[in-house]
Amino acid sequence: RMWSRSWSWGSARGGPVAGMMERVRRAWQRVAYAGVTHHSPVALRKRLTVTNLYALTVGAITLFWYAVYAILWTPIMRDLMFVVVATSVAVPWLNARGHHVLSRLLILGVCNVIGAAYALVMGPKAGILIMFLPLVCAPLALFDLRERALLALALPFPVLLAVAVQWYQFDHPPLTQLPSGVIARASTISLVTATVLVAAMMRFLYAVHASAEARLEHGYHELLRRSDEVVLFVERDGRITDANQAAENQLGYPREQLLQQAIWQVDAALNRDDWALLLARVGLEGPAVLHR
DSSP states (O other), rough: OHHHHHHHHHHHHHHHHHHHHHHHHHHHHHHHHTOTTTSSOHHHHHHHHHHHHHHHHHHHHHHHHHHHHTTOOOOHHHHHHHHHHHHHHHHHHHHTTTOHHHHHHHHHHHHHHHHHHHHHHHHHGGOOOGGGHHHOOOOOOOSSSTTTTHHHHHHHHHHHHHHHHHHHHHSSSSSSSSOOOHHHHHHHHHHHHHHHHHHHHHHHHHHOOOOOHHHHHHHHHHHHOOOSSEEEOOTTSSSSEEEEEHHHHHHHHHHHHTTTTTHHHTTTTOOOOHHHHHHHHHHHOOOOOOOO
């Protein structure tokens, strides 16, 4: 009873902030991994996570500018921002219900259409055309290279919209005459938002690439460890860089000692000249295997 009372007091001393942060963290995880199950293939799990994070990033940025336009009392811009925020909320909801492709197409379609509407409303002085840069990059983050049909559909769309907007603005005024102060702020909004979105997508792509490399590295080590044959990986200068358990057992050296030696120190039948000849053969004929 005393321990329970002391634990409760300690939790209270942590304050409501710690409890609130923990709830926020769990809610973030639920949204970020919406639609991901234990049975989801690795590729699908990766795409769902990236899509959810992309939607959260776009929604968070747009929510801030929604508040800005609400304060500036610009109803049409506020309503456009609201549509993007609502779409960002709908994407994890669709993923959680299995509509994986629809969610990605929805966020791309809505963001492209809203971007074009934003450009037509604000006019060329708002610098809105830079917003099409993240929209061109987005399909590369949201779709796998195997989804060629979706990539072929999604990549040209923002480019065509940007060209159409530019062509329209050439001899047409903005659809709404807004105060010059709002236009000036919109230029900053466009630049900052595009920069943050491109940086976020580069981070997503890096995370995806790093995760793929980690899986390959893990698979390589598993294959190496389970092999019954002696497997040694050797650099061009003859240094041993990796070895499996069979190599330790059959050669009689612990792994740490093997990694400190050259291949000809382990194999008495091989000398530096043999190794140089093998390297020359690899350079002329391609990969070669030395059987002992």
